[in-house]
Amino acid sequence: xxxxxxxxxxxxxxxxxxxxxxxxxxxxxxxxxxxxxxxxxxxxxxxxxxxxxxxxxxxxxxxxxxxxxxxxxxxxxxxxxxxxxxxxxxxxxxxxxxxxxxxxxxxxxxxxxxxxxxxxxxxxxxxxx
Amino acid sequence: xxxxxxxxxxxxxxxxxxxxxxxxxxxxxxxxxxxxxxxxxxxxxxxxxxxxxxxxxxxxxxxxxxxxxxxxxxxxxxxxxxxxxxxxxxxxxxxxxxxxxxxxxxxxxxxxxxxxxxxxxxxxxxxxxxxxxxxxxxxxxxxxxxxxxxxxxxxxxxxxxxxxxxxxxxxxxxxxxxxxxxxxxxxxxxxxxxxxxxxxxxxxxxxxxxxxxxxxxxxxxxxxxxxxxxxxxxxxxxxxxxxxxxxxxxxxxxxxxxxxxxxxxxxxxxxxxxxxxxxxxxxxxxxxxxxxxxxxxxxxx
Numbered sequence: 001x002x003x004x005x006x007x008x009x010x011x012x013x014x015x016x017x018x019x020x021x022x023x024x025x026x027x028x029x030x031x032x033x034x035x036x037x038x039x040x041x042x043x044x045x046x047x048x049x050x051x052x053x054x055x056x057x058x059x060x061x062x063x064x065x066x067x068x069x070x071x072x073x074x075x076x077x078x079x080x081x082x083x084x085x086x087x088x089x090x091x092x093x094x095x096x097x098x099x100x101x102x103x104x105x106x107x108x109x110x111x112x113x114x115x116x117x118x119x120x121x122x123x124x125x126x127x128x129x
Numbered sequence: 130x131x132x133x134x135x136x137x138x139x140x141x142x143x144x145x146x147x148x149x150x151x152x153x154x155x156x157x158x159x160x161x162x163x164x165x166x167x168x169x170x171x172x173x174x175x176x177x178x179x180x181x182x183x184x185x186x187x188x189x190x191x192x193x194x195x196x197x198x199x200x201x202x203x204x205x206x207x208x209x210x211x212x213x214x215x216x217x218x219x220x221x222x223x224x225x226x227x228x229x230x231x232x233x234x235x236x237x238x239x240x241x242x243x244x245x246x247x248x249x250x251x252x253x254x255x256x257x258x259x260x261x262x263x264x265x266x267x268x269x270x271x272x273x274x275x276x277x278x279x280x281x282x283x284x285x286x287x288x289x290x291x292x293x294x295x296x297x298x299x300x301x302x303x304x305x306x307x308x309x310x311x312x313x314x315x316x317x318x319x320x321x322x323x324x325x326x327x328x329x330x331x332x333x334x335x336x337x338x339x340x341x342x343x344x345x346x347x348x349x350x351x352x353x354x355x356x357x358x359x360x361x362x363x364x365x366x367x368x369x370x371x372x373x374x375x376x377x378x379x380x381x382x383x384x385x386x387x388x389x390x391x392x393x394x395x396x397x398x399x400x401x402x403x404x405x406x407x408x409x410x411x412x413x414x415x416x417x418x419x420x421x422x423x424x425x426x427x428x429x430x
């Protein structure tokens with residue numbers, strides 16, 4: 001497997017990482033995701049890492065980068081399903097992923113993105129009035 | 130110095146057992162082994178006799194080198210004895226006296242022996258001293274080790290006991306911390322909390338530090354780590370129970386906790402309920418009895 005599939009889901013993109021990440025896979029994902037956000041004009045990116053058991057500083061930085069890039073392209077990033085061991089590792093590495101939103105599972109992550117979308121739509125509607 | 134064969138000492142012990150044993154017991158009693166009533170006289174006698182026999186056998190078979198495998202039975206016996214005495218609350222010197230008090234009766238027996246030349250006696254005294262010293266050190270080491278085992282076990286028990294994660298409501302967890310937070314405990318606390326967040330699908334975790342005596346920069350750092358890890362899992366964290374003096378100390382130290390903090394657990398719980406879209410309301414008098422029969426969709430919705 002040399003790339004991770006990116007699924008379109010309404011206004012959001014869904015990425016499920018189900019294999020162990022190695023560095024090239026991570027950079028490929030970053031590039032693919034950036035172009036897909038633009039292509040589909042996505043407003044949210046949901047990254048499910050519930051199957052990810054091992055992280056290193058590179059993967060941690062990749063998540064941060066994706067969040068930063070998405071923010072520039074006006075999309076929210078939500079990382080969901082992080083395992084306790086992974087969370088502890090990231091904290092010990094000093095990566096608290098400040099720019100990334102988190103949720104416990106895909107369901108809650110989706111709700112978070114939808115909540116943001118309806119909020120901004122409401123804002124748009126207010127602006128038009 | 131003339132070499133002394135272990136078998137010589139062994140035969141000396143065999144010949145004089147009838148005098149060595151009572152003398153040895155008398156010395157142990159004088160040293161106060163029985164005073165505290167932790168072991169009975171009969172027990173002490175059988176222990177002493179046992180050890181004397183094991184020592185004699187080892188000397189006869191394997192000379193005076195304690196590392197020789199023939200000393201294993203004697204060592205195993207010392208091991209058990211030292212362990213049990215450590216648990217019974219004997220002091221290290223009381224435990225070591227068991228071996229060291231054997232010297233005097235042995236030397237007395239040597240002196241009484243008319244067949245030996247003075248050089249032989251001196252050499253035997255030296256060899257016996259070395260041997261008993263080594264056994265005594267062995268006893269102390271085991272004693273120390275068993276005390277350390279007790280300490281380690283207690284530490285583990287304390288760590289497990291004092292870090293429960295409590296479920297307050299659907300999706301709301303509380304972590305009442307008691308005692309000082311060091312890095313090892315933080316690790317346990319963090320793992321417990323994160324696992325419970327996963328198991329209960331919690332949205333909010335309240336860390337209550339009412340029981341934490343002091344908060345210095347290190348403790349704060351540990352707290353923040355826990356908060357950061359919980360956030361990565363997708364749960365919000367609050368800190369509650371910061372006592373007035375601690376709040377002042379923290380400000381003086383320049384410690385900042387960039388998380389929602391509340392004075393009491395109740396305040397934090399109230400906020401957590403509001404954040405998850407719930408309220409607590411007082412019901413009218415007389416209604417609570419009707420409320421005992423649960424109406425559909427009232428609880429935990």
